[in-house]
Amino acid sequence: MKFRVDRDVLADAVAWVARSLPSRPSLPVLAGMLIDARDGELLLSGFDYETSARVQVPAEVTSEGSALVSGRLLADISRSLPAQPVDLTADGGKVVVTCRSARFTVQTLPVEDYPELPEMPTASGIVKGDVFANAVSQVAVAAGRDDMLPVLTGVRIEIEGSAVTLAATDRYRLAVREFSWTPEKPDLSATALVPARVLADTAKAFASGSDVTIALAVPGSGTGEGLVGFAGISGGTMRRTTTRLLDGEFPKYRTLFPPEQQTVARVETAPLVESLKRVALVAERNTPIRLTLGDGQATLEAGSSDEAQASESIEAAIEGESLTIGFNPQYLLDGLGALEAPVAQFSFTQPTRPAVLTGLAAADAEPNTDYRYLLMPVRLQN
Amino acid sequence: MSEVSGVWADLVGQEPTVAVLRTAARAAAARLAAEAAKSAGEGAAPSQPAGRSGMTHAWLITGPPGSGRSNTARAFAAALQCERQGCGECTACRTSLAGTNPDVTLVRTEQLSLRVDEIRELVRKSAMSPVGRRWQVLVVEDADRLTEQAADALLKSLEEPADRTVWVLCAPTVEDAVPTIRSRCRLLVLRTPPTTAVAQVLQRRYAVSPDLAVFAARASQGHIGRARALATQEEVRARREQVLSVPSKLRDLAGCLTAAASLVELAAEEARAATAELDATEKAELERALGVTGSGGRGPRPRQLQAAQKELEDQQKVRAKRLQRDALDRALLDLVAFYRDVLVVALGASAELVNEELRDDIERRAHANRPELILRQIDAILACRDAIAANVAPLLAVESMTIALLEPTRR
CATH class of the missing domain: 3.10.150.10 (DNA Polymerase III, subunit A, domain 2)
Structure with a gap:
């Protein structure tokens, strides 16, 4: 050679x-x-x-x-x-x-x-590299990190024709992102569960290129079952990668989104994140921050009376009944960060039911439902 | 008895177990075929209820040391990966047996226990789809060495692994696995292979003389690995002879203490001999894998090399300790076999002697001592094994044993 x-x-x-x-x-x-x-x-x-x-x-x-x-x-x-x-x-x-x-x-x-490299699965489609990388990063944040629950360490990919849905959950939050792609065959229908860490790394690596080809096996086709493949041209070279899929039943997540809402609040994302970081300083490990919505204000509180306490209020547009709800501050921050929108919309039913976060381009715009982040509340002591 | 071939050929004297596993491998293949037919949309696949019941996702293989537990597990793994259920010739068979098949993971430890982090990694793997198109087989060769935490981590996945994952655990006896693991596995018991079967394998595979083969098979008491070492390595036979010379040295207290020291030293020496070469090879292999060229530091030294070297050295230290323990344990078992022979003669039983070549000494002892004393001597050796297993300093435990072995008539 x-x-x-x-x-x-x-x-x-x-x-x-x-x-x-x-x-x-x-x-x-x-x-x-x-x-x-x-x-x-x-x-x-x-x-x-x-x-x-x-x-x-x-x-x-x-x-x-x-x-x-x-x-x-x-x-x-x-x-x-x-x-x-x-x-x-x-x-x-x-x-x-x-x-x-x-x-x-x-x-x-x-x-x-040296072992033989696996072949790429056959059925595939194309998506823009940056769209894919962005979608994956938004979803992977909610994936579990506990190897004892392997199914939850994955990102579920569902393909139905030209619609792709990514979903991940660690039981405390659930992130779902939808985007469209160009499948090779218009009636393609497939699902896969890809380890989140690998998917995030792969998507990032292809972000700079123009198009990414995603390849999934058609059940029963024989080649590439149990694998997902990604290919793209990056830096003038053809790059291909395959990874083994997780095998297992991903939770049925679509029914988890509450069908109706009683309170809807819109808050500017950046000020909320800053104030959340400040208030969370006094929230001890595993204690929630309290979010109270009412009178045009969102009030964040944390800490207990025998330790340090903090509170801060910011402006919010609220429709419906006022309510107080507790969240894990880190999970809330993750969600707000993943929205990548100037305004965040919270939809609540009850303080004991999950809240749904969606992003808005402006305070009076329609919520962008391509990305939804479902967050379980933490039960508040009295 | 069906003809035994392919990957099963080397499982000595385990025909009943082999039959069960062959049925399982056939059932597994039938299931794959049925699934493929179903998903390819060829209508309803023919149901095979009889075939299905032969296969399950968790197995526990038990048997006395040397009966071939891990070889059985590997053969089964190969049979599951092979298109012809264990032909022994295709790539799938060969890689499975050698431990290089991507879908066959062999977990063993040369240390004292299997730690929880190793098992966590394995559990993560168990949730993956197989790389190939058949099964993912996870073999835990030392399930008796699982720590309590590690065993707990295993339970969930053992009960409900992913569709195409098969667990195979190996342990000396069923009591070595905690009940929660035991109840989640299908149990297979290997028997001690008969002396004649072991001798035949030794002759066939290593071309040793018939006399030597019979001696090794007898002396190893059915432990195939040990029989092979005895048959093929002069120094192993020499060490065994030294161990068996211990009873004749136990004439007074000083003799007991000297004998104890030499027993422990013998074990240490054996462990050193086994590890020295291995340690050096492993170090060289690690360096080569991480890209250090042999010729003294040309090219950059990779950053992770030091950490990896440190880890390897730690592992080697623990392994040396375990090997020394194992060697001492073997010596004690040889002694047990010796006193067992004395007891056999003393009681006039017709059982075959393990140490036929020492018959004179054995008969002399059998006539000189009452069976109760001989039984107490055996008990003393077994107590010594227990003490060492419970981390008593080996020399102290062995000294206590040799003193207990002292025969009153000579005192």
Whole structure:
């Protein structure tokens, strides 16, 4: 194997593949990155049995072949090389990296022990990279982090024709985001449960590119079942990644949204977030902040009389009955942050029932129901 | 008895269990086929109630040490991954047996216990879909070493794993698993393989002479791994001989103390011999995986190397401790077998002697001592095992044992 490649192209591609390599590999070969040179291009791959990453970059290939080297080391080397063309040559059990007068000799790992990368699922569609990244970040915030409840650490993806719904919950809050995409077949219908951490990382990585292809398996098709694949062109190179799906029953979340509302309050998001952060300072661990709505004001209170206390009121447009409700301050902050809207609308039924947050572009605009954040209240002591 | 082949060939003398597992693997394959047919929309799949009952999602394999619990688990995993239910030749079979199949996770520990964080990671995995198109098999080879917390973490997932996940736990006896785990698994009991079966395998696989094979099979009392070591390694036989020379050294108090010290030293030496090479290989492998070239620090040293090295060294230390304990335990079991032989002769029972080659010494002792005394000697050794398991300093426990073994007639 022998080829020459542009330094920036190599560094970018290697860094991207190395991202998904395990830091404590269960098998030594899994710490490796597979370099496959053929036909004027270079294929770099990494796989840790859960997530696979593969990138295709143009290169001047003088002699075809493949080699497996430590991915971290290759990433460190390619990042620090001077901005000159890089030559890679496989030589016996070593790979030699030369750039200007810098020369590295890297040991290879046995290629024949390396597992085969999973194939991309077949059914797919396209969405803009930034839309997808934004939607995922809004939903992933509500995903659970407790590995003992694996199903809740995932983001549920539901596809019905051109409509995509993302949902995640950790039992205390639920985030749902809807957006549209261009499916390959207009009648595509599929669901998947993707580990939230992996999905968030993947979406972020594709955010700068133009389009992302999302690929899901059609049940019974045989290829790529239990996998979701993402592909996109980023930095001029084709990047593909697959990840294993979570298997399990995601809660039926659509019925959790209350059908009617008794109190609706609109508050400017930024001042509410600031005041919430201030008041939450005195809320001890696991104690709620109290939100009282009435008389055109939203009042936040926290703390108890034998400890520190804080309260602050801000302006709010309120329709319906006044009420007092308790929330976990961090969960409320997460929700307000994920709205990404200047005005937040709270819809309540009762202080013991969940509240729904939606965003508005302006105080008198219609609420944007593409994104809904359902938050369970905390029962207040007397 | 059906003909045993493929991945099952090396499970010595476990025909009944193999039959159960083969049925299960067939039922599992039938279920996959039925699911595929159903989701491909080929109308209602033919129902196979008989086949379905053979398969379940949680198994507990128990059996005496060396009866091949983990090999059975691996063979079962291979049979589940294989298109032909365990041909032993395809990639799926080979990778499953070797532990490199992405859908077969083998959890074992060379340490004293399986910690809760390892099990948490496993539980997370259990919720994933298989990488391939068949099953995800999670094998816990040392279920008896689960800490209480770790066992608790396992319960939920063991009861209701994801559709395509299969748990296989292994433990020496069913009492080694907590009741909450036991009740969630289907139990399979392996038996102690007969001496002749073990001897045959030794001859077939390692080409040892028939005499040596029979000796190793007898001396190991059905422990296949131990039999292999005895049959193939001269120094293992030498160590065993030294252990069995202990009873003849117990003539006075000084002799007892010297014998105890040498027993403990022997175990330490065995552990050192086993770990020294392994430690170095593991370190080199870790460095290579993290990209340190062998030739002394060319290229940058990866940041996480130190942390990973530290972790590895800690693990190696704990492993050395466990190996020493295991070696001592084996020595004690050899001694138990020796006194058991004495008892067999003293009682005039017709059972086969484990230490046939020491028959003269055994008969002399059997005539000189009353069976009660011999039983007390056996009890003393077993008490010593218990004491060591309960973390008593090994030398102290062994000294106490050798003194208890002292025979009054010689005092």
